[in-house]
Amino acid sequence: MSIKPKLGLFDFTMIVVSLVIGMGIFRTPINVAREVSSPTQFYAIWVLGGIVTLCGALSYAEIGARFPVAGGFYKVLSYCYHPAYAFMINWTVLISNAASVAAVCMIGAEYIGPVMLPPGLQNEVGHKIVGILAILLLYGINMLGIRMSATWQNFLTVIKITMIGLLCMAIWGNNVAPPSTTAVRDTIEQNWFYVFGAALVPVFFTYGGYQQTINFGSDVRNPSRNMPRGIFIGMAIILTAYITINYAYVKVIGFEQLRTSDALAARMVGAFFGDYGFKITSILLFLSVLGYANVNLISNPRMYYAMAEDRVLPRVFMKVNNKTQVQQVALSVFVALIIGIVFFLGTFDKILKYVMLFDTIGLASAAASLFILRRKQKELPAGEIYKMKLYPYPTILFVTVYLLVTVNIFIQDWVGALIGLSMFFIGLPIFFAMRKAVKDKEMP
Template sequence: MSIKPLLSRFDITMIVISLIIGTGIFKTPGEVALRTGTPELFFAAWIVGGIVTLCGALTFAEIGARYPTTGGFYKLFSYCYHPAFAFMINWVAIIATTASVAAVALIGAEYLNPLLLPQALQNATGTKITTTIMVLVVYFINLLGIKTSARTQNLLTIFKVGMIILLCMAIFMSDGKANITTVALPQGNAIASFGLALVAVFFTYTGYQQTINFGGDVVDAKSNMPKGIFIGIAVVIAVYMAVNFAYYSVLGMGGLQQNTGLAAKMASVVFGDVGSKVTSVLMFVSVLAYVNVNIMSVPRMYYAMAEDGILPAVFKNVNQRTQTQVFGMSFFVATVLGILLLVSSFGEVLNYAIFFECIGLSTAAIAIFILRKRTRELDGTGIYTIKWYPLVPIVFIVVYWFVIISIFMANPKAIMVCLAAFIAGLIIYYIVKPKQANATLSSH
């Protein structure tokens, strides 16, 4: 029941874009504006975020070229560090990804509910109903097969990016009336405020690391993976900078800081009275694309962990006709829906999710130094290698740890919860691993 390579370079490029662009770009600019307070710091946060993300993408492009395998994010830690550490990191990475999917779905529901539901259901209950339906729709699409999922992803991504670019046309159509000049300046240390702004920025940029989970799905992965990652990240950075410039030009810092309905306000400038409906369509497509790509990705991590005997063998069951993991996908979707029952707002998810992401991404990036030593035989074979090594991965790692410290300083309680999750993962590993080893011995 192995996974066969079926995805092209174009498929993996679209996956990269969709792993990053959820609906966060319609919410987090307001968070960044609140945490910076000035246009200079606002744009500096997005520029720094883009540069650091590019450094991360280049690092993961080489990791994907040197170690292309299904469930690569888990396999990387197992190979470069230790299976126990791999399980601990991926345990929380899956929690973070699941929380991110739930957060994005909640943002989308805020836009969709006025269009889809009666006034009586435009509340927390209605939000959960909307998000549940969206998640289930995408789940059933994925059951049709990996190629169907990829084709759906390609269409949704092209439409989504096209719509975002169209919203940016508001720059040329605005009369300036929407620009709100009253600005609230953040309290406290400017460096700390900038660090917290990067929390929101990196939440919006993150996700591309999951691309290496598709190492076993991509045709000619050693060539197509790094190229797909680089092209995808370049598109994302261009789109993010354009949309943030449009937000600022049309709404001003004061309008951004109001942090409500940013996309709707932009759409009203471009499309007039039907702007809210256009925004609802955009949000619907964005949510579908983001949820879809994660339903494709996360079960591949389950697959890798099941191969190592950490998860039950049922997690690596693959339908040979469709190349889907029915049980793995079902488990992931059930977990997302479970989180939606417990969490009711985007703000509750942000700091927890990005702390998990920062730990996972920074330690994964450190693995490039180990991989370089262990895969010397690949040097000079034509695979992608980082041009400015080791500066590129070092910049990425240092900035991400700056964000981790910023979160810790602002919310020590959240950090304690996250560390408890890491420790819980380690305990689970040492409980499950002996049982799996005994089961293997008894089968022989």
């Protein structure tokens, strides 16, 4: 039933890239542009978000090296705080992750729909069918084994990076927008805390996902060395790609036009490839969607494993196929949750706020656990694990900014935030009920 390490440095680096680069970069720049008043602020938000994200990624690299276990995102919270708090964070994170995958699959279906669907099915029903079929395809691939999943993931990640490269090439096309003029918006009269906080919500959503890397502690060979290196290399690729593509968006589309654009990728590739741009974009974006969904199907069942190991979920969630290294029950439950959410999916903007509310609390809590880990693991020999430079300042910056973003989410939509927060607290009675049920079942 144990998980055996089968992933190397390249595999893990590709997982890092795929966990972060989903569909957000092809949509959220619009949301960011709407919250700021000039191209300078637009770039500053992305650079600031990148710096904070790098601080978080380095913190998680040390956490992963110090605590290399399956479902590390749950385990480290349980070890450093309390199993109840770890469960409350992770059960909401699992729901938000499933919602993110469902939302991304639906966006991908909207792109690929005109290419593969007949006219009568180019609607919401047709998009849901495509989204569900894509999820089921990945489910079948993942059931074949972790090695097959990783190989497929490497291919899809290369496609995704190629897609971003093609978008950046649009700056040399013939349809480049004239230089943007800075226009003062109404929001400029609001205080900087609101403007920057509101803009950082979509930025952090786009940069997010790297936290799931600590779920692969039992899957990676030589984790104390390969996990920090994979996270650092992966984040370097992501930061370079994001800054470059946002420069290309403003250069090709124009800052003012960016606020009202819808199909960013199609417009970008169309500027370079002309009439063939839309079809090329549709296919590549759909493959990018598959990459994002696939890596979540690999990662999230590991959290079920950790919670079952801690006896807050039935032990059947720990069941691993010895040959394929697949958690067949946990994977099936997560896929069923995604498919269920597809039928009740809201708008992207609403999903964004709910996902980020859970993520900001969870990410700040997990990063802060590094302070506790360092205190509890003083006996570890120096030089055997990765230690972040300039500690504790990067972690303090990361936790502080994420908590400020949490406050800003409440300012923007306090009713929705309270609803989301109530889901977090509902996890407490569920934790005690599940733990009691598991213990009663195990008693003779």
